[in-house]
Amino acid sequence: MPEVVYTQIADDxxxxxxxxxxxxxxxxxxxxxxAERWSTSRGPIRNALAALRAEGLVETARGRPARVVERKxxxxxxxxxxxTRWARDLGAxxxxxxxxxxxxxxxxxxxxxxxxxxxDTIVSVVRLxxxxxxxxxxxxxxxxxxxxxxxxxxxxDAISITEFLGSQGHPIVGLQHEIDxxxxxxxxxxxxxxxxxxxxxxxxxxxxxAEGRIFEASEDRYLSSIVRFxxxxxxxxxxxxxxxxxxx
Numbered sequence: 001m002p003e004v005v006y007t008q009i010a011d012d013x014x015x016x017x018x019x020x021x022x023x024x025x026x027x028x029x030x031x032x033x034x035a036e037r038w039s040t041s042r043g044p045i046r047n048a049l050a051a052l053r054a055e056g057l058v059e060t061a062r063g064r065p066a067r068v069v070e071r072k073x074x075x076x077x078x079x080x081x082x083x084t085r086w087a088r089d090l091g092a093x094x095x096x097x098x099x100x101x102x103x104x105x106x107x108x109x110x111x112x113x114x115x116x117x118x119x120d121t122i123v124s125v126v127r128l129x130x131x132x133x134x135x136x137x138x139x140x141x142x143x144x145x146x147x148x149x150x151x152x153x154x155x156x157d158a159i160s161i162t163e164f165l166g167s168q169g170h171p172i173v174g175l176q177h178e179i180d181x182x183x184x185x186x187x188x189x190x191x192x193x194x195x196x197x198x199x200x201x202x203x204x205x206x207x208x209x210a211e212g213r214i215f216e217a218s219e220d221r222y223l224s225s226i227v228r229f230x231x232x233x234x235x236x237x238x239x240x241x242x243x244x245x246x247x248x
Contacts, residue, residue, distance in 0.1 A: 005038060005040050005044040006043075006044035006045070006047035006048045006051070007048075008038070009034060009038055009040075009044060009045060009048035010047075010048040010051045010052055013028060013048065013052060013057075013058075014052065014055075014057065017052075017057055017058075017068055022068050023068060024068050024069065025067060025068065026067065026068050027064075027065040027066070027067055028049070028058055028065055028066040028067065028068065029065070030065050031045045031046065031049075034048075049066050052066075053066070056069060057069065082160040082161075082162040082163055083129050083137065083139075083160070083220075084159075084160035084163070085160065085163075087131055090131070092131040092132050093130075093131070093132050093133070094129070094130065094131065095129065095130030095131075095133060096127050096128070096129055096130070096156065096157045096158075097127065097128045097130070097157060098125065098126070098127045098128075098156045098157050099126040099127065099128060099191065100124060100125065100126040101123070101124075101125050101151060101152065101156060102123070102124050103121050103122075103123060103124075103145070104121070104122060104123075104124050105118065105119055105120070105121065105122075106118050106119070106120050106121070106122045106142075110122060110142050110217060113142070113206065113214070113217035114142060114143075114144055114214055114215075114216075114217050115213070115214045116144060120145070121145045122142055122143060122144060122145055122148065123142070123143040123144075123145060123147075123148020123149060123151065124140075124141070124142055124148075125139065125140075125141040125142075125143070125148075125151065125156065125161070126138070126139065126140055126141075126187075127139040127141070127156060127157075127161075128191045128192075131226065134226070135191060135192050135193055135223070136192075136222065136223055136226050136227065137192075137220055137221060137222045137223070137227070138187070138188055138191055138192055138220075138221045139218065139219075139220055139221075140218060140219040140220075140221070141161065141216065141218045142216065142217045142218065143215060143216050144214075144215045144216075146215075147165060147170050147215045147216070150164075150165065150168050150170075151164075151165075165216075170209060170215060171209070171210075172207045172208070172209075172216075173208060173209055173210045173212075174207075174208040174212065175205055175206060175207045175208065176205070176206045177203060177204070177205055178203075178204045178205075179201065179202065179203050179204075180201075180202050180204075181199050181200070181201060181202070181224070182199075182200060182202045182221070183196075183197045183198070183199065183200075184196055184197060184198040184199075184200050184221075188200060188221055192221070192223055194223065199224055200221050200222060200223060200224055201221070201222040201223075201224050201227065202219055202220070202221050202222075203219070203220040203221075203222065204217075204218070204219050204220075205217070205218045205219075205220070
C-alpha cells in the first residue's frame, strides 16, 4: 500500500508540473501538506519527491520545500541541426528578431576565420532567437560576401538561414564546433535579459561547402538556464584520451 500511495503522489505532482499548475521555481507543497492531503505518513511523500528528483523535475534542499526545476532543452553538439527545426522537434515555437544585417570589413579575426583578407567585405548578422517567445540564444553570424548577400533578399526573421542558404546552393557539408562558457557582454545582457557577466554557453561554428571552402563563421550564445549540450561518443580513443586540454 505505501508503494501505491507514493506512486499516486508522484503521478499527481508530475501532472501538475506538466500542466503548468506548478511552474519552474514554484515550491512544491510541503511534506506536511502532502501528508495531510493524502492521509499518509511522510515516508511515501519522501519517496514520491525522490522519484521526481531522479527525473529532474524537482530539486530538494535541507530546510526548505522542494521546488520545480527549470527544464532544459538539450542540443547535441556532434551534429548540426538548424535552430528552427530543433525548436519544433522539442515541441516549442521558434522565433527570431534580427538586430543587424550589414556589410562590413572582415578585419583580422573574422578574415582569418573565413579565410579572406582583412580588407575584404563580409556579411554580418546578429539575430536574437526565441523558444515560445522567451529569449534563448543570440546568433552572431559572419558570411563570405557571395553567400551572405543572399540574405538581403529575404526576411531573416521568418526563415531558417541555414535551410535557406542550403536551398540556394550553399548547404553545410562540413563543420567544426567548439563550445565554451563566457560571461555575457553588454549586448548579450540587453538582448537575453540577464545581468552583464552572467555565464552563458557559446557554440562557435565554422561551416564548409562541398569544395571544403569556409563560407560561415558563427557564435551562438545560449542561456545556460534553458539549454544544455550533449555529446555522443563511440568509445575511448586508442591512446585513452577523450578530452583535449587547450590554453595555458
